[in-house]
Amino acid sequence: MSDHEQRHTPTPPGHSGDALPPVEQHAQQYEAVRNAHETELIEDYVELIGDLIRHRGEARAADIANRMAVSQATVSKMIRRLNELGLVTSKPYRSLFLTEEGQKMAQTSRARHDVVLHFLRALGVDDSTARIDAEGMEHHVSDETLTIMQRFTEQQRTP
Numbered sequence: 001m002s003d004h005e006q007r008h009t010p011t012p013p014g015h016s017g018d019a020l021p022p023v024e025q026h027a028q029q030y031e032a033v034r035n036a037h038e039t040e041l042i043e044d045y046v047e048l049i050g051d052l053i054r055h056r057g058e059a060r061a062a063d064i065a066n067r068m069a070v071s072q073a074t075v076s077k078m079i080r081r082l083n084e085l086g087l088v089t090s091k092p093y094r095s096l097f098l099t100e101e102g103q104k105m106a107q108t109s110r111a112r113h114d115v116v117l118h119f120l121r122a123l124g125v126d127d128s129t130a131r132i133d134a135e136g137m138e139h140h141v142s143d144e145t146l147t148i149m150q151r152f153t154e155q156q157r158t159p
Helices: 003-007 023-056 061-068 072-084 100-123 127-137 143-157
Strands: 088-090 096-098
Touching: 023 061, 023 072, 023 096, 023 100, 061 072, 072 088, 096 100, 100 127, 100 143
Parallel strands: none
Antiparallel strands: 088 096
């Protein structure tokens, strides 16, 4: 059966119409997820570094390792990568600093995280679960969906 025929085949009785989207849409969905996965870890590190600097005045590799539950060797490897990408600067045995580009990424990532977190709370998800879920969801949500989540959350706050 050709892709064209698959797109126009009626949904059999008893099956959800959402079971298999059109080929082009399906490919876009998977591409979006792949792209999000590529930047997810980088964004998480940069966001955490920004949060540590904001709340503690500095970001140390040991603090990152503890908060992400990874080894210091894993953090060191990622710091090298972030440095190569121009997102952080570091010196041996010193705190980490975000470059201007790193600061922008941290702010964007934090803002996306906060929208998803507040949305989940507005739905009635308990704080602990909302924090866990928001950590993964923030990377996989489109700007359109984020805008709608934010609008929904603001409407819930307004009496």
